[in-house]
Amino acid sequence: xxxxxxxxxxxxxxxxxxxxxxxxxxxxxxxxxxxxxxxxxxxxxxxxxxxxxxxxxxxxxxxxxxxxxxxxxxxxxxxxxxxxxxxxxxxxxxxxxxxxxxxxxxxxxxxxxxxxxxxxxxxxxxxxxxxxxxxxxxxxxxxxxxxxxxxxxxxxxxxxxxxxxxxxxxxxxxxxxxxxxxxxxxxxxxxxxxxxxxxxxxxxxxxxxxxxxxxxxxxxxxxxxxxxxxxxxxxxxxxxxxxxxxxxxxxxxxxxxxxxxxxxxxxxxxxxxxxxxxxxxxxxxxxxxxxxxxxxxxxxxxxxxxxxxxxxxxxxxxxxxxxxxxxxxxxxxxxxxxxxxxxxxxxxxxxxxxxxxxxxxxxxxxxxxxxxxxxxxxxxxxxxxxxxxxxxxxxxxxxxxxxxxx
Amino acid sequence: xxxxxxxxxxxxxxxxxxxxxxxxxxxxxxxxxxxxxxxxxxxxxxxxxxxxxxxxxxxxxxxxxxxxxxxxxxxxxxxxxxxxxxxxxxxxxxxxxxxxxxxxxxxxxxxxxxxxxxxxxxxxxxxxxxxxxxxxxxxxxxxxxxxxxxxxxxxxxxxxxxxxxxxxxxxxxxxxxxxxxxxxxxxxxxxxxxxxxxxxxxxxxxxxxxxxxxxxxxxxxxxxxxxxxxxxxxxxxxxxxxxxxxxxxxxxxxxxxxxxxxxxxxxxxxxxxxxxxxxxxxxxxxxxxxxxxxxxxxxxxxxxxxxxxxxxxxxxxxxxxxxxxxxxxxxxxxxxxxxxxxxxxxxxxxxxxxxxxxxxxxxxxxxxxxxxxxxxxxxxxxxxxxxxxxxxxxxxxxxxxxxxxxxxxxxxxxxxxxxxxxxxxxxxxxxxxxxxxxxxxxxxxxxxxxxxxxxxxxxxxxxxxxxxxxxxxxxxxxxxxxxxxxxxxxxxxxxxxxxxxxxxxxxxxxxxxxxxxxxxxxxxxxxxxxxxxxxxxxxxxxxxxxxx
Numbered sequence: 009x010x011x012x013x014x015x016x017x018x019x020x021x022x023x024x025x026x027x028x029x030x031x032x033x034x035x036x037x038x039x040x041x042x043x044x045x046x047x048x049x050x051x052x053x054x055x056x057x058x059x060x061x062x063x064x065x066x067x068x069x070x071x072x073x074x075x076x077x078x079x080x081x082x083x084x085x086x087x088x089x090x091x092x093x094x095x096x097x098x099x100x101x102x103x104x105x106x107x108x109x110x111x112x113x114x115x116x117x118x119x120x121x122x123x124x125x126x127x128x129x130x131x132x133x134x135x136x137x138x139x140x141x142x143x144x145x146x147x148x149x150x151x152x153x154x155x156x157x158x159x160x161x162x163x164x165x166x167x168x169x170x171x172x173x174x175x176x177x178x179x180x181x182x183x184x185x186x187x188x189x190x191x192x193x194x195x196x197x198x199x200x201x202x203x204x205x206x207x208x209x210x211x212x213x214x215x216x217x218x219x220x221x222x223x224x225x226x227x228x229x230x231x232x233x234x235x236x237x238x239x240x241x242x243x244x245x246x247x248x249x250x251x252x253x254x255x256x257x258x259x260x261x262x263x264x265x266x267x268x269x270x271x272x273x274x275x276x277x278x279x280x281x282x283x284x285x286x287x288x289x290x291x292x293x294x295x296x297x298x299x300x301x302x303x304x305x306x307x308x309x310x311x312x313x314x315x316x317x318x319x320x321x322x323x324x325x326x327x328x329x330x331x332x333x334x335x336x337x338x339x340x341x342x343x344x345x346x347x348x349x350x351x352x353x354x355x356x357x358x359x360x361x362x363x364x365x366x367x368x369x370x371x372x373x374x375x376x377x378x379x380x381x382x383x384x385x386x387x388x389x390x391x392x393x394x395x396x397x398x399x400x401x402x403x404x405x406x407x408x409x410x411x412x413x414x
Numbered sequence: 415x416x417x418x419x420x421x422x423x424x425x426x427x428x429x430x431x432x433x434x435x436x437x438x439x440x441x442x443x444x445x446x447x448x449x450x451x452x453x454x455x456x457x458x459x460x461x462x463x464x465x466x467x468x469x470x471x472x473x474x475x476x477x478x479x480x481x482x483x484x485x486x487x488x489x490x491x492x493x494x495x496x497x498x499x500x501x502x503x504x505x506x507x508x509x510x511x512x513x514x515x516x517x518x519x520x521x522x523x524x525x526x527x528x529x530x531x532x533x534x535x536x537x538x539x540x541x542x543x544x545x546x547x548x549x550x551x552x553x554x555x556x557x558x559x560x561x562x563x564x565x566x567x568x569x570x571x572x573x574x575x576x577x578x579x580x581x582x583x584x585x586x587x588x589x590x591x592x593x594x595x596x597x598x599x600x601x602x603x604x605x606x607x608x609x610x611x612x613x614x615x616x617x618x619x620x621x622x623x624x625x626x627x628x629x630x631x632x633x634x635x636x637x638x639x640x641x642x643x644x645x646x647x648x649x650x651x652x653x654x655x656x657x658x659x660x661x662x663x664x665x666x667x668x669x670x671x672x673x674x675x676x677x678x679x680x681x682x683x684x685x686x687x688x689x690x691x692x693x694x695x696x697x698x699x700x701x702x703x704x705x706x707x708x709x710x711x712x713x714x715x716x717x718x719x720x721x722x723x724x725x726x727x728x729x730x731x732x733x734x735x736x737x738x739x740x741x742x743x744x745x746x747x748x749x750x751x752x753x754x755x756x757x758x759x760x761x762x763x764x765x766x767x768x769x770x771x772x773x774x775x776x777x778x779x780x781x782x783x784x785x786x787x788x789x790x791x792x793x794x795x796x797x798x799x800x801x802x803x804x805x806x807x808x809x810x811x812x813x814x815x816x817x818x819x820x821x822x823x824x825x826x827x828x829x830x831x832x833x834x835x836x837x838x839x840x841x842x843x844x845x846x847x848x849x850x851x852x853x854x855x856x857x858x859x860x861x862x863x864x865x866x867x868x869x870x871x872x873x874x875x876x877x878x879x880x881x882x883x884x885x886x887x888x889x890x891x892x893x894x895x896x897x898x899x900x901x902x903x904x905x906x907x908x909x910x911x912x913x914x915x916x917x918x919x920x921x922x923x924x925x926x927x928x929x930x931x932x933x934x935x936x937x938x939x940x941x942x943x944x945x946x947x948x949x950x951x952x953x954x955x956x957x958x959x960x961x962x
Binding site: 303304305307308309310311312313314315318321323326327329 | 757760762782783786789790792793794796797798801802803804805806807816817818820863866870
């Protein structure tokens with residue numbers, strides 16, 4: 009008869025009643041006064057003993073969503089890779105191994121060529137030319153055995169202004185190790201893929217943050233003030249949305265100075281994506297705010313004399329914040345895809361910077377694709393990260409849904 | 415409470431139409447289980463009306479949905495639950511068999527006629543569909559049947575109405591269509607879930623009379639679910655009082671109202687608004703005065719090239735005066751312009767024409783900045799306590815906001831003292847300050863909303879239906895609180911309401927509005943006892959004389 013958790017009734021009406029009860033009877037549980045009442049207008053009803061804040065509620069609901077949780081774990085992993093790519097990757101992104109051009113992936117072996125259990129090692133390749141087709145074949149060579157070890161010395165890498173030279177793993181005696189093979193210049197694909205995570209994610213977060221901030225300010229203010237300002241902002245949004253995206257990106261990117269510093273091009277490239285990226289979220293928020301503008305707590309704030317700035321930043325923005333977060337988790341994978349695509353075409357991130365897309369740029373022609381299919385490895389990272397961020401965003405959206413009760 | 419059976423009437427020996435035994439419904443929610451209905455038993459006999467009465471969250475609607483087997487996905491019905499309808503155990507039926515019962519033998523009408531009809535189909539077709547689903551008749555025959563039903567539920571011009579869409583009908587008429595739909599297959603049991611709650615008071619009475627008449631004619635049983643004791647008293651034969659998912663008392667209507675046994679029932683009955691406002695001294699100064707206030711909405715229509723505007727007059731040259739310490743009631747049906755008038759008076763909405771004077775100074779030409787000095791003196795409490803508090807702010811921030819923007823209290827400690835005082839005024843403890851609004855019930859939130867207004871020490875408060883979203887017992891407390899505050903601070907109120915019972919308990923004078931016009935004005939008792947217009951008479955009948 010008694011509820012298992014006495015506090016449960018306080019914050020969450022059963023779905024069934026909340027749908028049935030009238031607007032004047034919104035299915036919330038009234039806490040009754042002591043019965044019979046001690047005195048008329050006596051002490052107010054008892055306050056619930058414990059209850060959860062909104063963020064706690066969201067956390068709890070999110071944890072129940074397995075798909076979202078897996079997404080979150082992968083997202084955290086990818087961000088971890090981006091931050092510590094220097095440590096995790098055995099080589100720096102520009103290190104070339106001229107003895108191993110287009111070398112295929114190496115397998116980590118724990119069984120020695122003699123058939124006994126051995127410490128983990130990789131085998132180097134012996135090159136052999138097929139005399140009929142003149143195709144060079146790589147055959148694992150038991151002679152070139154390189155044992156693996158943790159925390160070996162290698163290329164220098166920097167983090168937070170400090171320089172390190174230890175790597176998570178490598179070969180004991182400095183022999184080459186290319187887990188995902190090498191490209192035409194002999195650069196380690198695995199290392200470059202990890203380093204590329206950093207630029208790709210940086211681009212993603214930068215564009216998402218900047219367009220999120222611009223979009224929120226434009227959207228919330230346009231929804232709240234309305235009138236001529238709203239008219240102007242919305243026509244601007246329509247103007248931006250009416251461009252054919254792809255040709256415009258290509259034109260704008262091709263206008264960037266080719267000879268300029270890679271970092272500058274990176275920033276300008278991000279700027280172009282922001283320029284065209286803020287429109288969606290601003291329109292979405294405008295609609296939300298327009299429906300919220302008439303709500304009684306906003307009018308109550310007006311009635312105590314609060315100014316527009318206060319209403320915008322203290323009342324409206326916090327209440328659309330969950331929308332912004334959900335938008336952000338959807339926007340990030342979109343930016344990743346767009347960046348990869350443009351870099352693949354060779355108009356995005358420029359060397360010496362590495363991104364997943366710019367790595368794929370080397371597989372543009374069919375010949376290199378058929379000769380070295382392992383160079384497609386960044387595709388796996390792109391697919392994985394897009395799926396993971398989408399799964400996380402989906403889970404977050406469900407958890408933030410105020411009508412969800414399960 | 416499973417042994418809480420309604421005493422069977424020895425005169426009727428036949429088996430009851432519906433026998434509900436030990437119904438138990440649990441909801442799976444974020445962290446645990448919510449026991450919404452805790453093992454109730456009752457029965458409905460042929461041709462009678464049984465009312466399930468309770469405040470919000472008491473589980474009455476869930477009980478009804480359990481009978482129809484129409485519960486939400488996260489609901490679980492208990493194993494021992496048995497619902498026997500005409501000798502048939504409903505819990506054991508398949509979904510297909512249940513469909514045969516729903517809409518045919520047991521039908522249901524919901525409280526919200528705006529959303530229970532599909533807006534894209536003609537109303538006639540929607541009713542005909544029910545007939546065609548359950549009976550093997552031709553379309554033409556079904557149409558005749560629908561028109562006969564429309565006549566029966568007194569929809570004017572039934573033939574023409576047949577091909578109209580729901581939006582072309584008023585709320586009351588839509589509820590009539592819903593009743594016609596429910597009657598279409600001559601059910602044995604009609605479940606009416608708050609059938610009149612969403613309707614205007616005057617329409618409520620008509621719908622109840624219609625239901626009563628139809629019940630007598632067809633001999634069907636009605637299970638009426640409501641929170642409104644007036645409705646229960648007028649229509650039902652027997653009553654079950656529910657609280658926290660349990661039936662605490664049941665008996666005939668006379669027994670329950672004449673000699674309630676359970677303290678909760680007594681408490682509910684005593685909570686109906688009562689008493690009168692404190693007498694007023696005649697020699698008082700005017701605090702708020704409105705002269706010929708007019709509010710016109712321009713509605714654009716027509717094509718792009720041939721744009722026309724129509725003026726919708728929401729408030730038509732209304733003048734009013736509120737003296738210090740006086741409570742002025744503004745009553746009327748929905749759409750009569752009472753809220754628009756109120757919001758215009760406190761300048762939360764611009765007016766088209768007229769003058770507003772506050773303490774002898776004109777405030778109608780002032781802009782937002784110019785109004786700032788007056789904002790502390792003029793405050794407002796809104797209708798819906800669920801949307802009037804920002805869900806992302808804690809109570810301290812909500813109340814403190816007015817103090818900060820008006821530069822009251824120099825330090826945080828000083829403001830805390832003021833917040834504490836305001837909370838004390840509304841009889842809440844200071845430990846609520848760090849909580850979020852969703853942790854409070856409707857009545858508590860309304861107290862917090864009042865505290866927010868009081869913190870600024872206003873002279874005048876606009877109360878826009880502050881009690882209509884609250885349960886009866888909470889409503890009585892809020893009314894008492896408002897009376898008490900008026901006495902202590904010499905506050906002046908404008909009280910907007912459609913409920914004349916509350917108005918009588920609180921207001922010295924009253925203005926009756928209809929379609930933007932004032933139809934009657936004067937001291938509350940005079941207006942209520944001797945209404946001069948037929949419109950006021952209807953309002954009074956619906957609210958106060960409903961028992962007669």
